[in-house]
Amino acid sequence: MSSLEALKQKVDLHELADRLGMRRASRNGQGNGMYHSPVREDKHPSLSVFSREGVQRWKDHATGEGGSCIDLLLYAGVVQSVAEASQWLRQVFSLPEAAPSMPRARQNKEEWLASRCLQQSREVEPYLINERGISESVVTYGRNSKTLGYSSYTSSKPAGDVFHGGPAVAFICRDLIRRNVTAVEYRYFDPALNGGVKNHCHGQKAAAFWCLNPGNLKAANTVVLVESPINALSVETAIEQCSSMRDWASLAVLGASNVREKEWHLLQGKKIIIAMDNDPPLDQPGKREGFSPGAEAAWQIHEQLLALNIACHLVDHRRWCDLNDVNDILREKGVETLRRSLINLEPWLIPGVSGKKDKRRPRVNLPEHDYTRYWQFRVREDFTSFQREVTSRNGETRLVNEDLCGFRIAALSSIRIQSAAATMSGSEDSQPSVVFAASVQSARHGQRLIRQVFTDDQLYNPDRWRSFGGAIYKPLQFSRMLNILERATHIGGREAVNFVGVAWRNGHLSVNEGPDSYFTEPDKQCPYHNLQFPSGAVADAAPVIQAFQATFGFNAAAQLLCWSLGTHLKAVLGFWPHMVLQADKGAGKSTLIKRLENTIGFTMFSGQSLQTEFRLVTSVSHTSQPVGWEELSARRSDVIDKAVALLQETYQYTITRRGAELTEYVLCAPVLLAGEDVPVQSLLGKVVRVELTRKGALLPDDLPRFPLRQWLQFLVRLSPERVREMYWEHLDYLKGFCSSNTGKNGVSRMVANYAAMAVCWSLLCEFSGLPGEQDVMMVDMVQSMNHHVLETSNERExxxxxxxxxxxxxxxxxxxxxxxxxxxxxxxxxxxxxxxxxxxxxxxxxxxxxxxxxxxxxxxxxxxxxxxxxxxxxxxxxxxxxxxxxxxxxxxxxxxxxxxGYGLSPMLPDDLAHVGSGVCNEQ
The missing domain is CATH 1.10.10 (Arc Repressor Mutant, subunit A)
Known part of the structure; x- marks a missing residue:
């Protein structure tokens, strides 16, 4: 047993909760009920402690968080790493130190700086509390969360020179998942000492975020995006003092110029309020004259979040008067004014385009006949209204709000779709198409935007809008609104690839997920149209591979996993074989497939869903992510014939169009054929095979998901020339071990299929850190190839x-x-x-x-x-x-x-002298 597992068994969670100051509810007159959450104010207790397999566990039923004593310390924000949690528990519970098993990893520069700054973190309180108006409890919480520190470093340069340094708040940026230090941002108390430079950053500032506590951000429903950590602390002060903002959190992007390199996926499912600085317009002559840097950063964030279907809103800067940022409002107007400023969102139809002219250049220049009607359209979070002027009998004019539609059009964007040929081959695109993507927020879908793709002739069809948006109360005004939105189709406009997996985009390999695609009929065109690849730590790859190696003999399950992960090499190699998985009844085939589905997001189609040719086509279209067909041999003969013909085409890729509207389908997905007798006689040169024979250890229930997204990002960073060179090397290697004459076309193609799998295995070893000299896997792969070649020698022609x-x-x-x-x-x-x-x-x-x-x-x-x-x-x-x-x-x-010699032996007549046809014999 590892020292960490032993520690989890020794620590009593009830005693730990008491030491953390967690309140416990009473049950039956005694304090033995559930606990209140340590990270938020809750009216009812939601955290329970229980035992599982002799080890105490906890779970917060409101957020789904749970785990051991280590996880509880991380959840409460007391520590920021497992090592710190282990040391804290041993000190508090007086447990002996564990024997060192391996040397500690060397600290990088950012972690070393953070540790130095945390030693004097109390020194930031006078500056943040007295000069910046931040709540003392918020500062204390940041210090305890190890995201606030203090630096007094000065360089050899004289005071007043750039990079002289001086007293500064150190904002420690941590990875929001692994919580390791990624950057340290300094905010100098007196910028004049540092040559007028207010901020200085060490580390990966372009991709980093700063928040008070990553756990709070994960549990929040509403997130306020601001430019600087000072503004984030100001928002946290308002959150602390306003009961209506208890489920809010703040997030700093560290400057207006860094928003294009951020990873925004972590904000999915949350309401985003963008509160960038209220900068005055630029007055230098040039293309950007009249634009506000803060507003432009907000527009860029808005476009990136729209692409991920995240509902976001811009604050209305008109109510800020001449105040520049959130912290200015807090210091000069107070917490209540700051709260009202954050909930006061822009009411305009096009985000960033005001219905009232001001000195700033607008995001979109509307012609006069549109601008005179633009002010009438007002939006709320998930509703749209229409204002019109009403004149009373005494001649007074007033505005009346009328319901327009029961949803909000967050954006109507022009999307240029790359052609299928360019997507699969990387050639120059000569046949792009243009569609329009509408992102809609409605009450029934909460903070998740619903996207629909329109062609030109579908854009003004109200039935299409009602089918996914909701009610339209005024169709004429709704059409006029669409006419105005057509002027802003460049907002959120992008070049897209209708493909899920690894594909070519503008001549370069890229990872494309389901939400990155724009299908006109997504449910029909791609089985993974809404797939987001499983993501995790790269360190999880090796345990997953080793578990699959151990679960069946001769690396059978590992070969299946290798084939499944290698399908995304199809864009580089130009082909990928299908997989035949054979097993006897009760061998564990179905269980293995179910675990594979959970591990890599794989989909297995039942035989009932493959009864027609159209369903077969829709199951293999527009993706390199593998799919599975269950028990194809049990289908009707006409279905089998159509399926086999389709598999012939998907070995590489084929473009087809179906229906009255000639909807495009790119047939390319590699298919797993599972069963006891798979009818693939005509596909022998386009499949690889693995047979489950000897059972090994069961796959662990707590086996992590394979980091598929990180694997695909690793693949696209590889040089295609290197991958192809590896393929030819592995092909020569396997030809040397082939048990048949590789000069025959059928044999050479089968060897080529296994060579592609061998390339994937080499890349998997490189990605996961497994030793590349694992000859056992290659030996088993050669053995599978030779069995396949020899057993099918009489069936290939x-x-x-x-x-x-x-x-x-x-x-x-x-x-x-x-x-x-x-x-x-x-x-x-x-x-x-x-x-x-x-x-x-x-x-x-x-x-x-x-x-x-x-x-x-x-x-x-x-x-x-x-x-x-x-x-x-x-x-x-x-x-x-x-x-x-x-x-x-x-x-x-x-x-x-x-x-x-080919297994063909007819019945011979008893007397070869009397031989004839089936009609009559010659005497």
Missing amino acids: PWVWILEIILGEIDAGSFPRPYKFETNGDDCLLYIRTPHIMQHLSQTSALRPKFDALPVKSDRVLKKQLIKAGVLARENDDRERRIDGKRCAHMSGLSLNRLE
């Missing part, structure tokens, strides 16, 4: 399938055309005409479905394949034979000895 059917017809006496068996030394020849073979297949009703599924339809191609296979007695054999008293010309003699 279409002529084998055709003769297998015809010989069965001859054995059953159902072949009505002339044929003859004849001895030839130690061999026996079957004389038959190839045109008769193809005629029988195409004209016999029972065989017609098989004929339709064959890749060979003409006797000329069949004859050519027979010659190439060497099963004809003579290469140019074209003989005449007498059968039933008739002269039959152009007969081909098939050597039965050579056919037997």
Whole structure:
């Protein structure tokens, strides 16, 4: 047992909660109920403590957070890392120190600076409390959360020079998930000492955020985005003192120029209020003259959040008078005025475009005939109104609000969709298309924006808007509103790729998720149209891979995982094989697939959902994320034939259009075929195979999800030339271990499929940190390849399938055309005409479905394949034979000895002197 697990068993959670000052509710007159949350004010207790497998656990039922004593300390904000939590518990509970198992990782520069600044953190209180008006309890909370520190560093430069330094508040920026230090932002008490420079940052400022406590941010429903940490502390002061803002949090972006490089996914599901600085317009001549830097930063954030379907609002700066930022309002007007300023949002139809002209340049220049009507449209969070002037009998004019529609159009954006050919191949795009994406907020969907894609002829169709937005009370005014919104389609406009996975964008590889795509019919066009790839720490990759290696013998499950993760290499290699997963009943196939679904976000389609050709098409379109087809062999023969034909096309990619509107489908998803007998005879050169035989250890229940998003980001950073070079190296390697002649087309393609999987395994070792010399996996992969090649040596050519059917017809006496068996030394020849073979297949009703599924339809191609296979007695054999008293010309003699090498053995007559057709015999 590790020292950390032993620590979790020794610490009593009830005693820990008492030491943390957590209030406990009474039950049955005694204080033995649930606890109140340590991170927020709650009316009712929501945190419970219980035992599971001999170890105490806790859970906050309001937020879903839970875990061990370590997690409770992190949740309460007492510590910021597992190491700190372990040390804190050992000191408080007087537990012996654990023996060091491995040396501590060396601190980076930012962590070292943060530790130095935290030692004197109390020195920031006079500046923040007295000069900036921040609440003392907020400052204390920041110091305890280790996000506020103090620096007195001065350089050798004289006072007044840039970078001299001086007393400063150190705002310690931490990763909002792992909570390690990413940057340290200094705010100098006296900027004049530092040459007039107010701020200085060490670390990754462009991508960093600052918040008072990451746990509060995660639990908040409303987040206020501000420029500087000082403003964030001002918002936290208002939150502390206003009961109506208890579920709010603040987040600083560290400057107006850093907003384009932020990772905004963590804000999904929350209401965002953007409160950038109220900067005056620039007066320098140039393109940006008249624009406000703070307003421009707010517009950029607004566009990025819209792309992620996050509901966001801009504060109305008209109520700020001449005050510049949130902290100015707090100091000069007080907490209540600050609260009103934050809830006072812009009412205008186009965010950032005021209905009243001022000295700033507008975000959008509306023509006069639109601007005179623009002021009439007013929006709230999820509702739109229409104002009109009403004149009373005494001549007085007043404004009346009328309901327009029961939702808010957050944006109507023009989207340029890259063509499918450019998406899959990386070639120059010559056939882009343009659609319009409408992002709508309605009451029933809360803070999540709903997006719909329109073509030109659909934009003014009110039924389309009602189907996903809601009620439209005034259709005429609604159409006029759309006409105005057309002027602002460049807001949120972007170039997009209708693809989920790794694809080419403008000639470069990129990761595209479901919300990044703009399908006109998403439910039909892509099975992953709303997929967001599982994300996590890269360190989780190795445990997942090792668990899959251990769960079945011969690395069978690990090969399945490797195939599933390698499908996204299709954009680089140009192909990816399908996977056949074979297992006996009760071998654990279904359980393994379910765990794979949870691990990588994989979807397995049941047989009931694959009953028509259209459903098959929609299951493999516009994605490189693999899909699964369950028990294809149990479907009807016509469904199987259509499915096999579709798999032939998705080995690389095919573009098709269906329906009256010619909706585009890009057929490209690799497919997992699961079952005991998968009918893929015609797909042998386009599949890899793995068989579950020997069971190993069960996959742990607490196995983390594979960090798929980080894996895909790793792939797109690779050079395509390097990946292709690795492919050729692995292909040469596997050819050297192949048990069959790789000069044959069928064998060479099968080896190429396994070489693609081998490339993925090498990249997985590099990504996860597993030792690259894991020869066991490569040995098992070579073994699977050789078994596959040898077992299918007689099934890879279409002529084998055709003769297998015809010989069965001859054995059953159902072949009505002339044929003859004849001895030839130690061999026996079957004389038959190839045109008769193809005629029988195409004209016999029972065989017609098989004929339709064959890749060979003409006797000329069949004859050519027979010659190439060497099963004809003579290469140019074209003989005449007498059968039933008739002269039959152009007969081909098939050597039965050579056919037997391909597993083809017809029933021979007892007396070869009396051989004939299925109609009559020649005496």
